[in-house]
Amino acid sequence: QVQLVESGGGLVQAGASLRLSCAASGRTSRWYTMGWFRQAPGKEREFVASISWSRGSTLVADSLKGRLTISRDNAKNVVYLQMNTLTPEDTAVYYCAGRSNSGNSPTERDYDYWGQGTQVTVSL
Numbered sequence: 001q002v003q004l005v006e007s008g009g010g011l012v013q014a015g016a017s018l019r020l021s022c023a024a025s026g027r028t029s030r031w032y033t034m035g036w037f038r039q040a041p042g043k044e045r046e047f048v049a050s051i052s053w054s055r056g057s058t059l060v061a062d063s064l065k066g067r068l069t070i071s072r073d074n075a076k077n078v079v080y081l082q083m084n085t086l087t088p089e090d091t092a093v094y095y096c097a098g099r100s101n102s103g104n105s106p107t108e109r110d111y112d113y114w115g116q117g118t119q120v121t122v123s124l
Contacts, residue, residue: 002026002113004096009118012086020081020118022096028053033099034072034079035111038092038120045095047106051079059104086122093117 008020022034035050049060049070058070069082079096097111105111 002028002098004098004113004115006096006115006118009120011121014087014122014124016086017084020094022079024077028077035097036081037095040092050104052102088122091122093119
C-alpha cells in the first residue's frame with residue numbers, strides 16, 4: 001500500500017508561482033510513476049503532469065507546457081509540481097496519484113493510489 005499526501009496549496013494572486021509537494025510513504029518503489037491531476041469546480045478531473053520515478057521522464061498536458069515543471073526527489077520520496085504565472089483558470093483541487101508502472105500516463109484510471117488533494121485558488 002502507498003500513501004500520498006499533498007501540500008503547498010493555498011490562495012495566491014494571478015501571476016504568482018506555487019510549488020506543490022506530494023510525499024509518498026508505504027510500499028513505494030522506484031518503478032512507480034507519479035502524476036498530478038486537478039479538478040476545477042463543476043468540471044471533470046484532468047491530467048496535469050506525470051513523472052517516472054526511476055527514469056525521471058516526464059509528461060505534461062499540452063495546455064500547461066511552459067508554465068509548469070514536475071520533478072522528484074528520490075531520496076525523500078517526494079514529487080513536486082512547480083507552477084508559474086498562475087491564472088484564475090488554474091483554481092482547482094490538485095491531486096497526486098501513483099501508478100504501479102514505470103510508464104507515464106495521462107489517463108486517470110491507470111493510477112492506483114490517490115492523495116486527498118490540496119486546494120489551489122488563484123485570485124485576480
